[in-house]
Amino acid sequence: MRWKGRKQSSNVEDRRGTTVRGGGGGPVAGGAIGSLLFALFRRGSGKTKLILIVGVIAACFMFKINPISLFMSTPGGGSSQVVSQKDYQPTAAEQEMFEYLKTLKGDNETIWAKIMAAEGLTYRPAKMVVYTQRTSTPGGIADAQMGPFYLPANETIYIDPSFFSELEQRFKAKGDFAQAYVIAHEVGHHIQKLLGLTDKVHGQQGRISKTEYNRLSVRLELQADFLAGVFAHHGQEKFNFLENGDIEEAMRCAEAIGDDRIQQHSHGHVQPDLFTHGTSEQRKRWFMRGYQSGRIRDGNTFDVPYNEL
Numbered sequence: 001m002r003w004k005g006r007k008q009s010s011n012v013e014d015r016r017g018t019t020v021r022g023g024g025g026g027p028v029a030g031g032a033i034g035s036l037l038f039a040l041f042r043r044g045s046g047k048t049k050l051i052l053i054v055g056v057i058a059a060c061f062m063f064k065i066n067p068i069s070l071f072m073s074t075p076g077g078g079s080s081q082v083v084s085q086k087d088y089q090p091t092a093a094e095q096e097m098f099e100y101l102k103t104l105k106g107d108n109e110t111i112w113a114k115i116m117a118a119e120g121l122t123y124r125p126a127k128m129v130v131y132t133q134r135t136s137t138p139g140g141i142a143d144a145q146m147g148p149f150y151l152p153a154n155e156t157i158y159i160d161p162s163f164f165s166e167l168e169q170r171f172k173a174k175g176d177f178a179q180a181y182v183i184a185h186e187v188g189h190h191i192q193k194l195l196g197l198t199d200k201v202h203g204q205q206g207r208i209s210k211t212e213y214n215r216l217s218v219r220l221e222l223q224a225d226f227l228a229g230v231f232a233h234h235g236q237e238k239f240n241f242l243e244n245g246d247i248e249e250a251m252r253c254a255e256a257i258g259d260d261r262i263q264q265h266s267h268g269h270v271q272p273d274l275f276t277h278g279t280s281e282q283r284k285r286w287f288m289r290g291y292q293s294g295r296i297r298d299g300n301t302f303d304v305p306y307n308e309l
């Protein structure tokens with residue numbers, strides 16, 4: 001992707017080099033344990049990794065702990081503390097990544113302001129927080145291993161750029177446009193919030209069955225992929241930013257992070273009832289539809305019969 005020299009967003013907060021410690025008992029402490037295990041895991045040798053995995057599984061089994069809870073954190077209760085990571089100094093590559101993220105965010109703002117204005121709608125830019133390790137959000141403590149996400153409550157995208165290394169190593173999805181797709185997908189969630197779709201879907205939680213709610217969630221996710229495609233379409237028109245292979249990078253990324261693929265990675269088999277993002281095929285298809293059409297109205301994933309998504 002050609003990205004250098006364009007306007008960068010002023011809605012990006014740099015929280016790199018700080019992290020959050022503590023936060024009181026229960027789940028927050030769980031989050032801290034998870035972070036510690038994660039750090040040990042990342043630094044450990046192959047043998048250490050194996051011992052850690054077996055140890056954690058055994059401990060969870062013995063003490064009847066849900067392993068996921070080790071990585072969960074919630075705010076409230078105790079007080080959490082923002083501390084600086086004294087030895088934090090971004091490398092040249094990390095700094096370049098930060099500049100890239102600010103440019104991508106700026107591109108998204110330019111493109112979406114234009115598309116929304118053409119539809120007679122007002123665009124309000126999302127905020128983006130770039131952090132390292134852990135950071136606090138109004139919805140709890142964000143942890144690097146959660147991956148990037150959009151928090152509708154404060155219209156903010158949270159990202160620890162180390163996610164992109166994981167994308168490359170674990171999911172074999174590399175390239176700067178794979179990263180652009182990830183950011184554009186999160187901005188897509190912001191567009192859905194502005195269009196009132198997020199509240200509509202979230203309002204159904206608890207009113208319909210878990211399976212039905214998961215299906216709505218898949219529709220929301222596939223639409224965010226579609227909107228990422230719409231961004232690519234208009235970005236190319238305005239900035240001519242695509243280089244050879246960029247769309248393929250985005251498609252490979254969409255394929256790599258489809259629910260069926262991720263589930264296969266972690267469980268060895270696929271359970272469609274648990275899908276909340278869509279399969280690899282569906283994610284690729286909706287991104288491509290958005291890229292080819294460039295019009296919001298062609299992406300009504302809520303109108304298509306579920307098995308035809």
Ligand SMILES: [Zn+2]
Binds near residue numbers: 185189221224
């Ligand atoms: Zn999403």
